[in-house]
Amino acid sequence: MIRRYIEVDDDDNAGASLFGYFILLMLALAAIAFVLAAFVFAGALLGGWVAISNYTKSFIKNVKLERPTLAP
Amino acid sequence: MKDQPAIKSYFFEKGYKDLSNTIKDSWSSNIASALDLFAKGGAREWHAKIVYFSAGLAVIIFGAVLFSVLSLLHIVLLFLVFLVIYISYTLVLAVDYLYRVKNKITTSCPNSGCFEKNVVPVYQCPNCFAEHDELWPGKFGILNRTCNCGAELPTTFLNGRNKLYASCPKCRKNLSKRFNPEPL
Numbered sequence: 420m421i422r423r424y425i426e427v428d429d430d431d432n433a434g435a436s437l438f439g440y441f442i443l444l445m446l447a448l449a450a451i452a453f454v455l456a457a458f459v460f461a462g463a464l465l466g467g468w469v470a471i472s473n474y475t476k477s478f479i480k481n482v483k484l485e486r487p488t489l490a491p
Numbered sequence: 492m493k494d495q496p497a498i499k500s501y502f503f504e505k506g507y508k509d510l511s512n513t514i515k516d517s518w519s520s521n522i523a524s525a526l527d528l529f530a531k532g533g534a535r536e537w538h539a540k541i542v543y544f545s546a547g548l549a550v551i552i553f554g555a556v557l558f559s560v561l562s563l564l565h566i567v568l569l570f571l572v573f574l575v576i577y578i579s580y581t582l583v584l585a586v587d588y589l590y591r592v593k594n595k596i597t598t599s600c601p602n603s604g605c606f607e608k609n610v611v612p613v614y615q616c617p618n619c620f621a622e623h624d625e626l627w628p629g630k631f632g633i634l635n636r637t638c639n640c641g642a643e644l645p646t647t648f649l650n651g652r653n654k655l656y657a658s659c660p661k662c663r664k665n666l667s668k669r670f671n672p673e674p675l
Contacts, residue, residue, distance in 0.1 A: 458545070461549075462545060462546070462548070462549030462552070462553060463549065463553045465546055465549050465550060465553070466549040466550045466551075466552060466553025466554040466556075466557065467553055467554075467557045469521065469524045469550045469554050470517075470521055470550075470553070470554040470555075470556075470557035470558045470561065471557060471561070473517050473520035473521050473524065473554075473558075474513070474517040474557075474558065474561045474562075474565075476517075476520065477512075477513045477514075477516035477517040477520060478513050478517075478565075480513075480516065481509050481512040481513040481516060482509045482510075482513060483509070484501060
């Protein structure tokens, strides 16, 4: 009776362990995906900021709503 | 249209140059920023190298995307504004033309031996006496044009072009006895 109880108990542990590994694997994958997404997001923020900043500077430098002046 | 002693309107030349220069400068700056990040990472530890290289790559990839979006937005907005200007230009030109046709306004040279009939005579700048032989709405201005000397000249009959000193395009003699300015 005792032996049977132990066997049943062992089977339950094995199932729980497999599920635990699965959860751990999913968590690890989620963590990797999160880090990658954060990396890409940071890159997008940096690239976007540089592009907007450069375009604004270029716009201010080049666009002058006036007619060209001529030498007297 | 022949070359005139006047300054071209922003909407017919300089606007396009400004757009082109803005786009070129912005793209060059993006590339310079990315190269700067690559160069900064070159002389550092391997982990710093990875960070700088990734940052440079991000500036190229995401910078190019943002640059394209901003350039497209700039082009669309500029063309919308210019479209309004060109529609106004067409309307002013049409109104001036219709007014002259309706009132049968032409000029005939009164000088003997010429008697040339013209739609629009040669107008002189009241300030520097430069000759403007195509003084109508165009790339030098829609309602007014700026002479090379800086004087503003009306380009339509409606806002006083007929008050300027005029001469015959053929014999170049005075068409009006009211004005006879001598250059200083």
